[in-house]
Amino acid sequence: MVRAEAWRRLRLVSMLNLEGTTIPGGELALGNRGEGFVDRRHPHTYMHELILSADDLLGASDGSARLSISAGKGFAPFGTDDPMIRPFLRFPVNHHLSQILERAVAIAAVRTQPVAVELGVFNGDEPERPGEWPRIGGRFGDSWAGRVTVYPARGVELQGSHADVHSPEHRPGAGTDQGKWSLSARWSRPIGGQPVYGMVEWSRTSEARGFFVFHSLLAEGAWSRGRHRLQYRFERTERPEEERISNFRSLRPHLENSILGTTRWTVHTAGYEVDLLQTGRFRLRPLLELSYGQIRSVGGGLFDVETLYGHDHVWSMSVGLRVGAGMPMHRMGRYGSMDEADMSHHHDMGVE
């Protein structure tokens, strides 16, 4: 990650992601889907973020408000925080219902104390490989998103957003469009002197003029005491079941717009992390996560859960070690006047 600032108002943020090297075939992940992967989390593109922002363009003339313009490659102003900067190691099923990432974006944002408004345009197509860049010619500006964030109290956010995304699953642009909604409430402040994080979100993606509709409801929280952190997430998310060309890959590019069915994933995830070592900016945190998911077919179709998985439920356990060093991670997807450069005050969120 690189941050550079100039003339007080210009800021460059970049984030490299090497998952294309470390997990080129994706990471086994309960219920995950996106960018042609299924039941595995996809590797992100190498250049995850590269955003240039001009912040507080009007200076003092607009009072305490801050107007900014940002452009580059990153997140569209839609939905909730990327799972990478939330407490859990495992990505939720709803990643592609609740975030829009790795796009060429241009975003205008106005932030005041009680409310912030972001409006952005971007290219609708998702990447298909880690080395890909957004398609700008013919695609940039074919999609848009807007997000309103309200700050009723310190450490509390309410968010509502909408996006119209053109042909996200077909890069040349012949695929179906998506209309997306997201509502969330987020808490990130201590209770009783102990850091507490909580988030509840609802999202809905309507595709092909409403022929397909997928919902998600997610609630998660983390509570820290001393070196220890406990966390829990509940999620109920629907996802399309597409034809697969192998166990973990869907057919791309598409030939038509039919799916085999829809599954509803109800997933409970509990986790524990502990600070094993923390010296300055260096940090080691072992972690353990356990997930249990139930899978149901909803709305018909030929897809059969038990034929594919052998059961209607799945267990997953993750054991890992977080290694943090150097500068703190910024809040991905928030640019210009929305930027939160230092997430260390969210250390209870476990960002490394």
Added chain:
Amino acid sequence: MKRYLWLLAGALACGGGSGDSTGPGPPAGQFRVLAGGNNVANRYSSDLWVHGSYAYTGTWGGVFRGGNAGNVLNIWSLGAAGAPALVDSIVVDGIGTVSDVQVSEDGKVLVFGAERGAAAGLLVYDLTDPRRPMFLDSATVETGIHTTTIGEIAGRRYVFAARNPADPALLIYDITDPGSLNLVASVPIPPDYGIHDTYVRDGLAFVFAWNTGVIIFDVGNGIGSGSPASPVEVGRLVTADDAAGDGPSAHNGWWFHNPVTGEKRYLFVGQEGPGVIGTRSSGDIHVVDVSDLGNPREVAFFHLDGAGTHNFWMDESRQILYAAYYNGGVVALDVSGTLSGDLSSRLIARLTPGGAGNTYMWGVQLAGGSLYATDMVSGLWQIEAVTR
């Protein structure tokens, strides 16, 4: 899918046409199941072709059924009354779907397209013994062949094949010597989901190219100096996208030669909208006036609530269009006279032979006075054709 006729459909059907060239007669008639159904339990079925006293149906493997891929061609004997009885199957290693089936008009050659697997492509069989097709030759196409259409042009036999994305193309093979396939042309099709089907008649090839619409090639007609080895585009049209989500999704078609009026005016285009395979579907029938091939224009449509169309067949002498309609079953439309606007009043009959939850109709063919229908879920049906 393909469907072409070199002989009038009247040779296959019984009775005469309505003779109404000015407007439709009152809708009448109904379907009735004669035989078949629930007869392919181990795989999902795909396309069909009927020739003489045999029928051939493919299998689909977008998802396995009973642990089985769609790597089988089923061979059916049609009894004296036309009832289908499964008599044999060909298992093809290295494929996952038999995507389209056709028999040459003289009954000597069977071709089918194959998808999903190392051996995907075009396969050709000898039908000297129609009960036991014998492999002759194949052309491997890595991304698969979605449909195959036989065309007889200037004394030679060709297969017009639809190559799947990512590099979609109309492939034209000379199969005059069926033991030695010869690729004579490869015409790139825009990758807006590419080419799905071709209808070949009178030296014209109508290519149904999803969101690119319909492209008309001269492949021997003479109006554009084209040939199978050098197709020449003579017209194109993007059909309406008003019924189904996001795009015209032009999938298949039939160029109607009306023996009653002598007109060759209408091209019926199937729109394959979004679907949940086995349960829900969408997409209309679009009617295109191709009187001026260089300037085709859409003039009418047929919409069925809650279902979308797939492959067609026509009883041209009776001026009836049969359409497979996935979860909507089989539909018969009166297409006599002038076609304009909403054709919902032209619906003659509809049938879901397998019943709700057991019907997802892929294709239909009129043969020997019966309508044969292949259903992905419930197999091959013999249905009494509509008369009016």
